[in-house]
Amino acid sequence: MYTNKEIIETINMVSHQHLDVRTITMGISLMDCISDSKTRTCEKIYDKIMSRAGNLVKVGEQISSEIGVPIVNKRVSVTPISLVSASSRGHLEIIRTLDKIAEEIGIDFLGGYSALVHKAMSPYEEEFIRSIPEALSTTNKICSSVNVATSKAGINMDAVALMGKIVKECALATKDNDSMACAKLVVFANAVEDNPFMAGAFLGSGEDDTVINVGVSGPGVVKTALEKVDGDLTQVAECIKQTAFKITRVGQLVAKEAAKRLGVSSGIVDLSLAPTPVVGDSVAHILEEIGLESVGACGTTATLAMLNDAVKKGGIMASSHVGGLSGAFIPVSEDAGMIKATEIGALNIEKLEAMTAVCSVGLDMIAVPGDTEADVISALIADEIAIGVVNTKTTAVRVIPVYGKKEGEYAEFGGLLGRAPIMKISKYSPSKFISRGGRIPAPLHSNKN
Amino acid sequence: MKAIVSVIGKDKKGIIAKVATKLSDLDVNIEDISQTIMQNFFTMIMAVDLSESSHNFEEVKQELTATGQALGVEIHIQSQSIFESMHQLTTNTTL
Numbered sequence: 001m002y003t004n005k006e007i008i009e010t011i012n013m014v015s016h017q018h019l020d021v022r023t024i025t026m027g028i029s030l031m032d033c034i035s036d037s038k039t040r041t042c043e044k045i046y047d048k049i050m051s052r053a054g055n056l057v058k059v060g061e062q063i064s065s066e067i068g069v070p071i072v073n074k075r076v077s078v079t080p081i082s083l084v085s086a087s088s089r090g091h092l093e094i095i096r097t098l099d100k101i102a103e104e105i106g107i108d109f110l111g112g113y114s115a116l117v118h119k120a121m122s123p124y125e126e127e128f129i130r131s132i133p134e135a136l137s138t139t140n141k142i143c144s145s146v147n148v149a150t151s152k153a154g155i156n157m158d159a160v161a162l163m164g165k166i167v168k169e170c171a172l173a174t175k176d177n178d179s180m181a182c183a184k185l186v187v188f189a190n191a192v193e194d195n196p197f198m199a200g201a202f203l204g205s206g207e208d209d210t211v212i213n214v215g216v217s218g219p220g221v222v223k224t225a226l227e228k229v230d231g232d233l234t235q236v237a238e239c240i241k242q243t244a245f246k247i248t249r250v251g252q253l254v255a256k257e258a259a260k261r262l263g264v265s266s267g268i269v270d271l272s273l274a275p276t277p278v279v280g281d282s283v284a285h286i287l288e289e290i291g292l293e294s295v296g297a298c299g300t301t302a303t304l305a306m307l308n309d310a311v312k313k314g315g316i317m318a319s320s321h322v323g324g325l326s327g328a329f330i331p332v333s334e335d336a337g338m339i340k341a342t343e344i345g346a347l348n349i350e351k352l353e354a355m356t357a358v359c360s361v362g363l364d365m366i367a368v369p370g371d372t373e374a375d376v377i378s379a380l381i382a383d384e385i386a387i388g389v390v391n392t393k394t395t396a397v398r399v400i401p402v403y404g405k406k407e408g409e410y411a412e413f414g415g416l417l418g419r420a421p422i423m424k425i426s427k428y429s430p431s432k433f434i435s436r437g438g439r440i441p442a443p444l445h446s447n448k449n
Numbered sequence: 450m451k452a453i454v455s456v457i458g459k460d461k462k463g464i465i466a467k468v469a470t471k472l473s474d475l476d477v478n479i480e481d482i483s484q485t486i487m488q489n490f491f492t493m494i495m496a497v498d499l500s501e502s503s504h505n506f507e508e509v510k511q512e513l514t515a516t517g518q519a520l521g522v523e524i525h526i527q528s529q530s531i532f533e534s535m536h537q538l539t540t541n542t543t544l
């Protein structure tokens with residue numbers, strides 16, 4: 001039985017500490033929609049998603065009301081469209097269909113305009129990737145991702161080189177909107193098949209036909225719990241673990257109930273502590289509560305490593321199946337503490353890169369000057385991807401070269417995406433390295449058989 | 450559905466009476482009730498059962514919110530499963 005004190009603790013977590021479930025994401029396989037006709041493929045996709053996710057928003061709102069915890073986003077992820085459109089080459093027709101569906105069912109985002117090219121790009125995959133700028137600049141709710149490396153395959157540097165150009169094209173295509181399309185595009189190493197978080201969500205081919213994956217949130221809850229801890233780091237870690245358990249249990253309840261009411265499989269709970277730009281909902285502030293003057297100070301990587309590990313230890317016990325990205329997120333524009341640290345000069349790209357070695361998920365929502373060369377973007381991607389490949393973990397890059405803006409200015413995205421101070425990036429040229437192309441071989445320790 | 454009604458606010462006469470009357474009007478059965486002063490606030494917690502009620506959860510919630518506003522206190526109603534999930538190690542509850 002629970003006590004009155006615990007009831008009030010839960011109520012306070014929601015009222016004062018921004019406890020929420022970030023997203024219920026319904027993964028829907030589109031494998032059975034593949035046809036060699038563009039029109040037929042789009043019709044089948046429309047019918048399938050409408051039949052599966054038509055009630056997703058309504059059910060999400062019902063559950064949210066009954067448990068008294070906000071469920072911020074309802075989302076859909078689908079089979080990578082590069083596979084679905086391979087036969088018909090109808091990727092742009094499909095994206096119009098997906099955008100229409102997203103509007104009609106009232107979801108917040110739809111992910112899966114994706115390609116998996118970690119070893120090589122087939123001609124239809126390259127054609128697909130080249131369509132990403134148009135796809136993202138002419139739709140509102142569609143998100144895209146490209147997996148350019150795995151620990152087993154190595155790094156497809158031809159794809160990395162191409163993605164630098166694609167990111168720049170996305171920036172140009174949405175130049176009147178602070179290059180917003182880049183905020184909906186993720187470049188991955190070791191992408192996961194069951195990620196509920198955007199912009200990188202897609203449903204992998206090994207997944208069930210329709211499945212509910214849930215992403216939790218709650219940095220504010222962890223920060224508040226730590227305010228009462230006056231002990232050593234073992235006690236800090238214990239406190240994070242216990243709090244993560246409680247947060248994850250909410251996600252588990254929502255996942256189970258949503259799957260039951262929608263008549264589909266319950267997939268995974270993603271343990272990632274997802275911040276929002278709201279004050280009191282920051283991962284950076286947790287690190288500062290542990291004892292840093294500002295995130296970015298020496299000690300940031302160590303405190304983040306401990307936070308990430310403790311969140312997993314608490315969360316894994318609370319959920320039947322943990323999956324997705326499951327680590328602390330450090331998106332600069334979406335975290336009030338990260339924004340502040342960048343503004344005062346305490347945090348830079350190099351420190352962020354080091355931080356990504358010990359947490360999920362990568363260089364996320366980082367704005368750089370609009371005149372940054374495509375080769376530099378590619379090389380930034382290559383560095384981050386190398387961290388993922390060598391450490392056998394997921395890493396990603398979501399970088400925004402903000403058209404027409406320079407260091408010290410801001411990109412304003414609004415909503416969950418927040419505002420990004422434009423950061424300094426090295427201007428020394430990596431062009432020769434990027435133009436070599438080919439593949440960086442898989443690291444020795446990935447050969448485990 | 451089993452739920453927890455929590456009433457938090459400044460203490461005054463008649464809070465319990467008014468909330469209990471409202472629940473009775475809505476055919477919601479009160480199974481347990483406790484009252485305390487927590488962090489300087491009047492706090493009443495009721496375990497209730499909605500299964501006999503002719504009103505659905507949303508209607509009960511709206512009525513209680515209105516009652517809370519009239520009394521100048523905050524009234525929440527939440528499925529007990531959220532508290533079991535967060536604060537009990539063993540749980541097999543659904544909403």
